[in-house]
Amino acid sequence: MLAVPRTSIDSGPDVHGAAKLRVKALEKHYGSVVALRPTSLNVMQGEFLTLLGPSGSGKTTLLMMIAGLAIPDGGEIWIDGKDSTYAAPYERDVGVVFQNYALFPHLTVYENVAFPLRMRKYAAADIRKKVMRMLDVVGLPHVADRLPRELSGGQQQRVALARCAVYGPSIILMDEPLGALDKKLRDTMQFEIKRMHREIGSTTLYVTHDQGEAMSMSDRICLMNNGGIEQLGRPEDLYFSPRSRFAADFLGGTNFIPCQILGSEGDRLRLKGPLDVVFSARPPLEGALSAGSRADIVVRPQHIRITKVGETPTGSLPAEIVDRVVTGATTEYRARLADGTVLVVMELTDKTNLRVEPGQNVMLGWHLDNGTLLPTEDKR
Amino acid sequence: MTIAVPVRRNRLSGGVVLIAPAIVFLAIFFAYPVLSMLSISIVDRAGNFTLQFYESVYASRVIGQVLVNTFQIAASATLLTVVCAYPVAYYLAAGPQTLRSLLLVIVLVPFWTSVLVRAFAWMLILGRNGVVNSGLQWAGVIAAPLDLLYSFFSTMVGMVHALMPIAILTMVSAMQNIDRNLDSAASTLGARRGNVFWRIYFPLSFPGVASGTMITFIASLGIFVQPALLGGPREMMVGQLIIEQIDQMNNWGLAAAIAVSMLLVSVVVIVLFERILGIGRFDGIGQSRATAGTGRRSTLRASTGRAISAGLGWATDVLLGAGRFLFRRKAADPRSGPGTSTKIATFAIVFFLVAPALFLIPASFTATRFLEWPPQGFSLQWYEAYLSSPVWQQATIRSIVIGFTTACISVLFGVPAAFALTRFQFRLKGMALPYIMLPIIAPNIIVALSMFYFFADIGLVGTSLGLIIGHSVLAIPYVVVTMLATLQNYDQRLDEAAWTLGARRLSAFRLVTLPLIKVGFITSFVFAFVRSFDELTVALFISSGLSTTLPKQMWSEAYLNVGPTLAAVSTILIIFVALIIVAIEAIRNYGMSSLKTKR
Ligand SMILES: Nc1ncnc2c1ncn2[C@@H]1O[C@H](COP(=O)(O)OP(=O)(O)OP(=O)(O)O)[C@@H](O)[C@H]1O
Ligand SMILES: [Mg+2]
Numbered sequence: 001m002l003a004v005p006r007t008s009i010d011s012g013p014d015v016h017g018a019a020k021l022r023v024k025a026l027e028k029h030y031g032s033v034v035a036l037r038p039t040s041l042n043v044m045q046g047e048f049l050t051l052l053g054p055s056g057s058g059k060t061t062l063l064m065m066i067a068g069l070a071i072p073d074g075g076e077i078w079i080d081g082k083d084s085t086y087a088a089p090y091e092r093d094v095g096v097v098f099q100n101y102a103l104f105p106h107l108t109v110y111e112n113v114a115f116p117l118r119m120r121k122y123a124a125a126d127i128r129k130k131v132m133r134m135l136d137v138v139g140l141p142h143v144a145d146r147l148p149r150e151l152s153g154g155q156q157q158r159v160a161l162a163r164c165a166v167y168g169p170s171i172i173l174m175d176e177p178l179g180a181l182d183k184k185l186r187d188t189m190q191f192e193i194k195r196m197h198r199e200i201g202s203t204t205l206y207v208t209h210d211q212g213e214a215m216s217m218s219d220r221i222c223l224m225n226n227g228g229i230e231q232l233g234r235p236e237d238l239y240f241s242p243r244s245r246f247a248a249d250f251l252g253g254t255n256f257i258p259c260q261i262l263g264s265e266g267d268r269l270r271l272k273g274p275l276d277v278v279f280s281a282r283p284p285l286e287g288a289l290s291a292g293s294r295a296d297i298v299v300r301p302q303h304i305r306i307t308k309v310g311e312t313p314t315g316s317l318p319a320e321i322v323d324r325v326v327t328g329a330t331t332e333y334r335a336r337l338a339d340g341t342v343l344v345v346m347e348l349t350d351k352t353n354l355r356v357e358p359g360q361n362v363m364l365g366w367h368l369d370n371g372t373l374l375p376t377e378d379k380r
Numbered sequence: 381m382t383i384a385v386p387v388r389r390n391r392l393s394g395g396v397v398l399i400a401p402a403i404v405f406l407a408i409f410f411a412y413p414v415l416s417m418l419s420i421s422i423v424d425r426a427g428n429f430t431l432q433f434y435e436s437v438y439a440s441r442v443i444g445q446v447l448v449n450t451f452q453i454a455a456s457a458t459l460l461t462v463v464c465a466y467p468v469a470y471y472l473a474a475g476p477q478t479l480r481s482l483l484l485v486i487v488l489v490p491f492w493t494s495v496l497v498r499a500f501a502w503m504l505i506l507g508r509n510g511v512v513n514s515g516l517q518w519a520g521v522i523a524a525p526l527d528l529l530y531s532f533f534s535t536m537v538g539m540v541h542a543l544m545p546i547a548i549l550t551m552v553s554a555m556q557n558i559d560r561n562l563d564s565a566a567s568t569l570g571a572r573r574g575n576v577f578w579r580i581y582f583p584l585s586f587p588g589v590a591s592g593t594m595i596t597f598i599a600s601l602g603i604f605v606q607p608a609l610l611g612g613p614r615e616m617m618v619g620q621l622i623i624e625q626i627d628q629m630n631n632w633g634l635a636a637a638i639a640v641s642m643l644l645v646s647v648v649v650i651v652l653f654e655r656i657l658g659i660g661r662f663d664g665i666g667q668s669r670a671t672a673g674t675g676r677r678s679t680l681r682a683s684t685g686r687a688i689s690a691g692l693g694w695a696t697d698v699l700l701g702a703g704r705f706l707f708r709r710k711a712a713d714p715r716s717g718p719g720t721s722t723k724i725a726t727f728a729i730v731f732f733l734v735a736p737a738l739f740l741i742p743a744s745f746t747a748t749r750f751l752e753w754p755p756q757g758f759s760l761q762w763y764e765a766y767l768s769s770p771v772w773q774q775a776t777i778r779s780i781v782i783g784f785t786t787a788c789i790s791v792l793f794g795v796p797a798a799f800a801l802t803r804f805q806f807r808l809k810g811m812a813l814p815y816i817m818l819p820i821i822a823p824n825i826i827v828a829l830s831m832f833y834f835f836a837d838i839g840l841v842g843t844s845l846g847l848i849i850g851h852s853v854l855a856i857p858y859v860v861v862t863m864l865a866t867l868q869n870y871d872q873r874l875d876e877a878a879w880t881l882g883a884r885r886l887s888a889f890r891l892v893t894l895p896l897i898k899v900g901f902i903t904s905f906v907f908a909f910v911r912s913f914d915e916l917t918v919a920l921f922i923s924s925g926l927s928t929t930l931p932k933q934m935w936s937e938a939y940l941n942v943g944p945t946l947a948a949v950s951t952i953l954i955i956f957v958a959l960i961i962v963a964i965e966a967i968r969n970y971g972m973s974s975l976k977t978k979r
Binding site: 067068069088089090092094095096098100102103104105106115116119120163164167 | 871873874877878879880881882883884887896
């Protein structure tokens with residue numbers, strides 16, 4: 001694995017000599033639609049960066065401009081310290097794996113993979129060696145003479161990967177490459193993509209709106225929303241320290257418990273939650289919260305414990321279980337507080353906890369380290 | 381997402397650059413001539429405004445009668461054509477895959493066979509010594525030959541025969557987009573076959589029927605070959621009248637006034653048609669597009685449509701049920717598309733389309749000097765006559781050269797236009813396609829008349845260049861439509877993929893785009909060629925005595941004598957067109973298989 005330097009989005013471009021790709025204030029409009037607000041981003045040599053975000057958040061737009069397939073309305077793209085904002089796609093040393101594969105239907109698998117090498121005028125023997133090696137890597141040497149339409153979806157996907165990787169582009173862009181595959185194939189392919197990334201070491205930008213995929217594959221995740229970057233960081237940073245309600249909700253789903261700050265208590269903040277129960281929680285990553293201001297405690301469903309009334313220490317909330325769904329390995333509860341707030345609680349499915357029935361009154365609690373504070377946002 | 385040209389700040393849209401040549405070409409050689417021709421109907425010789433030509437149109441009983449005739453004949457022919465074309469189109473769109481492509485070729489042969497050849501065929505079949513009369517006499521049904529030719533009946537037969545292929549093709553293209561799963565869905569919901577057809581398929585196919593009707597009606601208004609060759613004086617149509625005014629009276633103002641009147645009346649008819657039936661709004665389809673103001677009327681229309689559909693559906697089911705009861709047959713699978721009756725109707729109609737021309741082949745080998753049935757003896761003298769006549773030879777060569785040049789020019793203008801329409805965004809894009817289609821939507825005779833008027837001014841009448849330009853105006857729309865169909869199926873990401881893999885724009889076009897659109901490209905070239913090779917109307921006006929084309933020479937010959945020479949020429953043309961179509965099919969198939977076997 002390559003070492004991955006951690007940078008924030010806005011760090012000055014000249015400080016980081018190793019930045020493979022630098023995007024500065026890049027923007028794009030389609031008529032009155034803002035597809036991408038001015039966005040800046042640095043990607044390090046060999047990094048695997050995932051663009052994650054809901055539909056229409058500008059992921060494809062950003063990717064296509066980096067590939068040179070769309071013209072930005074403003075801003076700059078620097079590749080290897082060279083201004084490539086308006087360079088033609090074939091001048092960028094960028095490989096793209098398209099969502100629908102875009103294999104050439106009139107060429108065999110072999111010819112498809114050989115195409116970029118022929119464009120680069122490699123010698124015939126060289127081409128043969130490289131193509132066959134690449135087909136070996138993706139495990140498809142036996143289909144070299146078939147046409148794309150004679151392959152299964154997963155095989156086509158692997159050919160697309162091979163075609164992109166065979167000429168060793170220094171940046172690989174993938175736009176939801178696994179979007180069309182079933183769950184099982186996705187898992188295998190995720191693994192293969194990671195393996196190829198390790199072997200080839202290309203800087204990779206990967207688009208997905210599957211948060212599980214993003215968490216498991218990425219060195220860093222760039223969370224996008226509304227045509228801009230919402231948060232950029234390591235998967236665990238995004239998971240444990242979301243900077244916004246959106247980030248907290250998009251990664252893993254979560255509970256927001258409204259509360260009011262009372263004051264500080266060591267490195268924690270004391271606060272008053274629903275039903276005037278008093279808690280303490282970690283302060284937010286950025287922005288100080290003064291006494292009296294409103295905030296939300298963010299607690300993941302799996303961090304909430306259900307206990308019997310009377311059994312629990314202070315800092316627990318009384319609630320009534322209103323619904324219980326066994327989803328398989330986990331069981332989801334909905335619990336309503338007396339003031340109407342509904343919290344989602346997740347536990348591992350287990351014979352013993354089936355005793356918690358809808359209608360039952362319980363106490364809800366969590367380890368204080370698992371609660372993060374977010375300043376209350378103005379309603380959007 | 382749409383692909384922008386990766387060139388630094390290219391503000392002039394690539395689309396405009398690609399489509400401008402076609403737009404300008406048609407503006408100069410189509411739009412301007414038509415407009416100026418229309419204007420001479422209100423200008424006298426001195427150049428002053430006048431309504432005298434319109435006064436004579438309305439004063440003249442003859443012209444009035446011809447106009448009335450024209451609309452009666454056109455309306456009857458359209459109705460008959462559409463009714464007969466529907467089952468064939470239905471079968472082609474929804475029938476079993478195996479027969480479809482064969483059937484399509486069979487429908488295409490008459491489409492590309494010269495209208496003249498097809499009119500000659502009916503003269504042979506319906507004439508006093510023709511196929512029908514001699515057959516009936518031989519069978520002893522009649523004693524003396526019937527007068528079938530030069531009547532309303534023969535005109536109608538000839539026109540339906542001429543119009544049907546275009547009606548079928550228009551309807552098929554609309555029907556192919558109907559989702560066949562809807563039929564399955566309806567049948568799982570409990571609908572039987574009759575209901576599935578009338579409540580689901582028919583309403584969905586109605587937009588296709590409506591546009592088929594329109595196109596047929598407009599084409600039939602301007603038709604003049606069939607009424608002239610197959611009809612009597614009472615079947616005279618506007619087209620003949622216009623030609624007469626120019627040819628014999630040299631009365632341009634009056635001819636233009638007649639043409640304008642005809643255009644106006646057809647626009648009125650089309651608007652009425654749209655108002656009453658509502659193109660594409662039958663049974664509520666496309667209601668979302670209906671504006672608020674017309675809401676109530678379209679709901680009324682929709683519910684009327686639905687009631688009719690429902691009634692027809694139940695009636696069909698009752699009939700089918702009774703039939704099954706009588707013949708003790710199992711109920712057919714409601715999803716299986718066209719049934720036996722459709723199949724029989726389809727084959728009967730396809731026979732009607734194809735068979736007539738085939739009678740010309742034996743008739744061309746006759747030893748006598750008349751076109752008659754059955755042919756007497758065997759001789760090749762009529763082929764010798766054709767092959768040894770310098771007039772025929774030159775006409776043939778000229779037609780081939782003009783056809784080839786026309787095809788090159790049309791492709792040059794049409795293919796970039798099709799690229800612009802599929803791949804680029806530019807202002808007023810929505811209006812570009814209807815504009816390009818106008819030359820084949822407007823009645824042919826009006827297009828030809830306008831060009832004649834314009835070309836006379838700039839000295840192009842009687843020149844090959846004039847003919848080539850005229851034919852290109854008519855062929856460009858065909859090229860654009862064919863290429864549009866090809867390009868719409870083409871996945872643009874393939875080009876983008878090629879660029880990111882290191883191909884420059886030109887190599888990407890050569891190595892990826894071109895091989896994939898090759899078949900569409902060749903097809904559109906051939907369409908343009910055949911369109912010019914067969915064209916009569918423009919040639920009639922623009923080619924002068926010495927430099928005639930093959931169709932024009934056939935037309936002149938037909939005025940002298942419809943004899944075995946024409947049968948021989950027709951035979952050669954039939955074989956020629958059949959060869960071209962087979963070649964296209966072969967290229968298509970080769971195109972497909974070469975995709976498979978490469979490397
Ligand atoms: N060619 C276009 N014309 C007009 N608007 C566009 C075009 N392409 C994208 N947009 C708009 O730009 C915004 C961002 O689109 P983009 O394709 O980048 O989203 P995305 O994050 O890739 O979404 P998805 O996950 O659905 O692929 C959307 O609002 C979209 O409607
Ligand atoms: Mg996208």
